[in-house]
Amino acid sequence: MIEIDTLCKSYDGVEVVRDVTLTIQPRTITVIVGTSGSGKTTLLRMINRLVEPTSGTIKLDGEDNRSLPGYELRRRIGYAIQGHGLFPHRTVGQNIATVPSLLGWSKARITARVNELLTLFQLDPAAFAPRFPHELSGGQQQRVGVARALAAEPNVLLMDEPFGALDPIIRAKAQDDLKAIQKHFGTTILLVTHDMEEAIRLADMIAVMDKGCVVQFAPPSEILTKPATDFVATLIGTSDRPFRLMSLAKVGDAVEPGSANGLAIAASMNQRDALAELLWSGRQALPVTAADGRVLGRITLEGLTARAGHSSGHPA
Amino acid sequence: MKLWWSLGLRIIVFGLLLAFLLQPYWFAPLLKPLTQNNAPAIYNQGSLLSLTLSHLQIVLIATVAATVLGVTLAILVTRKFGAEFLALSRSLVNIGQTFPPVAVLALAVPAVGFGEKPTLIALFLYGLLPIFENTLTGLTTLQPSVIEAARGAGMTGWQRLLKVELPLAFPVILGGIRLSMVISLATATIGSTVAAKTLGEVIIAGLLSNNLAFVLQGGLIVAVLAVLIYDSLSALERLMARRMGA
Amino acid sequence: MDKLGVVITALAAYALLISPFATFRANRIVPGDPVGLLNAVATPVNGLVLALLIAIALLALVKTSVIARLVASVVAIVALCLAIGLAAQHLTPEGNSYARVAPASGFWLLLFAFALMATDALTRLQPPPGVRILALLVTALGIAALLKSGSWDGLSILKEYSTRAASFWREVGTHVTLALGSLAAATVIGLPLGLLCHRIRPLRAAVLNSLNIIQTIPSIALFGLLIAPLGWIATHVPGASAVGIAGIGAAPAFVALFLYSLLPVVANTVTGLAGVPQAAVDAARGVGMTLWQRLTKIELPLAFPVILTGIRIVLVQNIGLATIAALIGGGGLGVFVFQGVGQTAMDLVLLGAVPTVAMAFAAAVLLDAIIDKVRMQA
Numbered sequence: 001m002i003e004i005d006t007l008c009k010s011y012d013g014v015e016v017v018r019d020v021t022l023t024i025q026p027r028t029i030t031v032i033v034g035t036s037g038s039g040k041t042t043l044l045r046m047i048n049r050l051v052e053p054t055s056g057t058i059k060l061d062g063e064d065n066r067s068l069p070g071y072e073l074r075r076r077i078g079y080a081i082q083g084h085g086l087f088p089h090r091t092v093g094q095n096i097a098t099v100p101s102l103l104g105w106s107k108a109r110i111t112a113r114v115n116e117l118l119t120l121f122q123l124d125p126a127a128f129a130p131r132f133p134h135e136l137s138g139g140q141q142q143r144v145g146v147a148r149a150l151a152a153e154p155n156v157l158l159m160d161e162p163f164g165a166l167d168p169i170i171r172a173k174a175q176d177d178l179k180a181i182q183k184h185f186g187t188t189i190l191l192v193t194h195d196m197e198e199a200i201r202l203a204d205m206i207a208v209m210d211k212g213c214v215v216q217f218a219p220p221s222e223i224l225t226k227p228a229t230d231f232v233a234t235l236i237g238t239s240d241r242p243f244r245l246m247s248l249a250k251v252g253d254a255v256e257p258g259s260a261n262g263l264a265i266a267a268s269m270n271q272r273d274a275l276a277e278l279l280w281s282g283r284q285a286l287p288v289t290a291a292d293g294r295v296l297g298r299i300t301l302e303g304l305t306a307r308a309g310h311s312s313g314h315p316a
Numbered sequence: 317m318k319l320w321w322s323l324g325l326r327i328i329v330f331g332l333l334l335a336f337l338l339q340p341y342w343f344a345p346l347l348k349p350l351t352q353n354n355a356p357a358i359y360n361q362g363s364l365l366s367l368t369l370s371h372l373q374i375v376l377i378a379t380v381a382a383t384v385l386g387v388t389l390a391i392l393v394t395r396k397f398g399a400e401f402l403a404l405s406r407s408l409v410n411i412g413q414t415f416p417p418v419a420v421l422a423l424a425v426p427a428v429g430f431g432e433k434p435t436l437i438a439l440f441l442y443g444l445l446p447i448f449e450n451t452l453t454g455l456t457t458l459q460p461s462v463i464e465a466a467r468g469a470g471m472t473g474w475q476r477l478l479k480v481e482l483p484l485a486f487p488v489i490l491g492g493i494r495l496s497m498v499i500s501l502a503t504a505t506i507g508s509t510v511a512a513k514t515l516g517e518v519i520i521a522g523l524l525s526n527n528l529a530f531v532l533q534g535g536l537i538v539a540v541l542a543v544l545i546y547d548s549l550s551a552l553e554r555l556m557a558r559r560m561g562a
Numbered sequence: 563m564d565k566l567g568v569v570i571t572a573l574a575a576y577a578l579l580i581s582p583f584a585t586f587r588a589n590r591i592v593p594g595d596p597v598g599l600l601n602a603v604a605t606p607v608n609g610l611v612l613a614l615l616i617a618i619a620l621l622a623l624v625k626t627s628v629i630a631r632l633v634a635s636v637v638a639i640v641a642l643c644l645a646i647g648l649a650a651q652h653l654t655p656e657g658n659s660y661a662r663v664a665p666a667s668g669f670w671l672l673l674f675a676f677a678l679m680a681t682d683a684l685t686r687l688q689p690p691p692g693v694r695i696l697a698l699l700v701t702a703l704g705i706a707a708l709l710k711s712g713s714w715d716g717l718s719i720l721k722e723y724s725t726r727a728a729s730f731w732r733e734v735g736t737h738v739t740l741a742l743g744s745l746a747a748a749t750v751i752g753l754p755l756g757l758l759c760h761r762i763r764p765l766r767a768a769v770l771n772s773l774n775i776i777q778t779i780p781s782i783a784l785f786g787l788l789i790a791p792l793g794w795i796a797t798h799v800p801g802a803s804a805v806g807i808a809g810i811g812a813a814p815a816f817v818a819l820f821l822y823s824l825l826p827v828v829a830n831t832v833t834g835l836a837g838v839p840q841a842a843v844d845a846a847r848g849v850g851m852t853l854w855q856r857l858t859k860i861e862l863p864l865a866f867p868v869i870l871t872g873i874r875i876v877l878v879q880n881i882g883l884a885t886i887a888a889l890i891g892g893g894g895l896g897v898f899v900f901q902g903v904g905q906t907a908m909d910l911v912l913l914g915a916v917p918t919v920a921m922a923f924a925a926a927v928l929l930d931a932i933i934d935k936v937r938m939q940a
Contacts (some may be wrong), residue, residue: 050464074469075470084465085464085465085468089560102475401565403685407682407684411926413878416885509900509903516780519786522786532787534783539778
């Protein structure tokens with residue numbers, strides 16, 4: 001759990017973070033969204049004390065983050081940044097081993113951890129550990145960057161625009177991987193981005209920041225349906241709103257009894273993609289199947305459109 | 317194939333230099349045409365080998381001292397507590413470079429007397445500048461994201477310096493050392509005018525006795541040494557830089 | 563408290579308390595006697611100078627405005643310059659033309675400390691190019707005025723000068739001609755050569771490598787090696803000796819300086835041209851410029867600051883290297899340096915070295931200002 005209490009930061013009298021109070025639940029992904037200059041990165045960097053706050057406190061699992069020297073605190077918190085920041089003079093293996101070796105882990109334990117992480121990120125340890133970062137593709141470098149941040153088994157992982165330098169296709173894959181990794185380790189992730197799409201895709205909770213203040217802190221569905229301010233509404237973009245909302249819900253939640261012809265849709269697909277399938281195939285309804293291939297019912301164009309509306313009750 | 321050629325060429329040049337230093341009289345017939353009135357073709361007032369070694373020794377001592385001080389100073393002015401000296405140190409380096417080596421050499425004589433010492437001082441001061449400047453460049457042009465990552469990983473200031481900043485700046489620092497050594501090799505010859513034992517002795521003896529063979533052999537040994545050192549340090553730099561994907 | 567101020571105050575304290583301000587020698591050759599500031603200058607001026615220097619050194623300790631620091635350091639430097647002149651007058655016995663008074667380590671340390679303070683202030687102020695040139699001019703005029711006024715006439719370096727006034731100016735002339743002439747020649751040849759290297763890739767490596775190798779040949783050797791070919795030309799080519807080509811003297815020095823100058827000019831021309839954005843060249847082609855128009859209207863103007871940097875390197879380097887010409891009878895201020903080293907007469911060394919350093923420094927300031935000006939306009 002991360003408790004941020006009336007946190008402020010000003011540079012030469014200019015307040016970049018104002019009175020931020022947030023409580024972040026353990027084992028969740030919280031995404032901080034805002035335009036550039038909104039103070040989101042400063043807020044993130046105050047958690048591992050790369051920036052010292054002007055006033056206010058931050059507690060990690062009940063313990064004030066100033067009770068340790070800054071560098072020791074940072075060894076306990078994962079940190080991944082845009083453009084990965086890999087050390088170009090060290091191999092992939094050495095890069096991932098950075099924090100474990102600072103903490104004085106045994107060689108065997110470090111090697112085991114490096115291999116475990118590389119495998120988890122679908123990079124063959126034998127092939128990749130001895131390579132240098134410049135010999136990797138952009139997507140691979142980014143994965144190594146996240147692996148390095150997770151190396152010392154931190155409870156908390158801070159990410160500053162971690163996917164900013166990736167092209168859209170690789171980015172979508174990286175986001176899916178991140179969700180899987182988060183489930184695997186149960187890490188509490190705090191991620192900063194300017195991309196609302198990314199926030200909706202990843203977040204359990206979204207904090208929207210504007211001019212140093214958190215203007216709304218809510219689950220994605222609530223941000224979409226009840227934007228607290230005009231700024232939040234602009235950030236969502238009104239025209240895409242129904243589709244974004246649908247992308248949060250699964251087909252399984254919109255199954256109606258009955259049968260239909262055509263290519264079956266998986267219950268785990270999100271509703272936006274299902275709508276696209278329906279429109280593209282020109283049918284009114286398509287069958288829905290469970291993971292084991294059992295037919296659960298059907299999904300209809302009419303049913304989905306009704307759900308897309310603002311007023312409809314929506315599963316969060 | 318091309319690699320073998322260039323490596324072979326370097327080995328031949330080095331072999332020739334070694335042969336000339338160990339058995340200079342083998343080459344006497346080549347240099348004879350440059351002499352007049354039956355003057356000796358090979359320097360005969362001392363051993364070329366020992367002059368070369370003494371020349372190299374002076375250059376090496378000066379370069380090592382300049383490296384230690386230059387790198388240390390550059391580290392200090394790039395730390396937080398030395399930051400206010402950064403701009404000033406840049407100006408001082410700029411001004412320092414306008415001092416001609418001969419002037420430094422001549423002005424050092426009254427302070428320390430004739431011999432190796434004024435030469436060492438001049439070479440040290442003159443060699444300090446490129447090393448300091450390059451180290452400064454190396455340490456101030458590091459990728460910000462890498463330094464940010466090092467901080468974020470929980471490295472202390474020392475750890476960042478030793479494990480990240482210096483290794484990354486190393487090729488650039490090496491470039492400064494290379495520059496400094498090549499300048500020193502040439503400048504050390506002037507040291508003979510204040511009685512330092514360097515290859516300048518051979519050249520000046522040639523100038524005084526109007527013996528071109530002396531001038532040529534002294535000059536060539538220094539030039540070949542400089543080319544070989546320049547070349548091997550460049551190769552080392554390229555190797556380091558390639559590892560980092562530059 | 564100012565960190566640099568601590569260094570300045572420590573240096574000044576050491577210089578004032580421990581080091582001698584001036585050296586007195588009964589004649590040119592004998593070892594000197596150290597004299598402190600209080601004994602070197604007549605009372606009560608000595609007390610005033612001491613108090614002023616102490617005050618300014620203490621001022622350096624506290625954080626004050628940059629302008630105040632600049633003014634204070636300049637005042638200190640002027641006071642030092644006047645005091646050393648007064649010391650020479652005070653210490654030299656009436657009518658004694660053998661006695662020599664020279665600045666000693668204390669003077670140089672104080673000068674260094676306050677020059678450091680001034681440099682620091684100037685670095686912080688970052689004056690625009692015009693102001694820098696003006697400041698250089700004012701400094702030069704100030705030094706000229708001090709020399710003209712005769713207040714430094716008692717100093718040993720000026721006594722050396724007065725016995726060699728004619729040859730001094732002749733050697734200055736030779737020095738400047740060597741440095742500037744070889745630079746001009748290197749620019750005339752190096753610029754087109756750089757252009758060619760830019761256009762013809764295979765030529766680039768060959769030319770730059772050869773010029774690089776020339777740079778590694780020690781200057782005295784290169785000067786010496788040119789004696790033979792130039793001597794040969796002088797005797798075998800009709801009319802060559804009439805235009806001043808000779809085996810010894812200024813000609814080999816000129817050629818050597820020219821050869822050393824080529825590398826920075828050619829290399830910077832190539833770098834400058836390579837640095838011109840491809841988009842600008844494409845745009846120039848797009849609007850239908852000819853090769854020549856592209857070169858004169860786009861590429862050369864954009865590459866100009868870099869080329870100018872090469873010329874700055876050459877000029878400063880040549881002013882320094884021209885001192886070596888004296889070793890092969892080529893003249894220049896090196897004559898006094900090497901004579902001085904030979905006779906262990908420091909004053910004579912200074913007579914050669916100080917103007918050389920001053921010229922190199924002035925050239926660097928002037929060209930840096932011009933380069934900044936050109937960059938600002940670009």
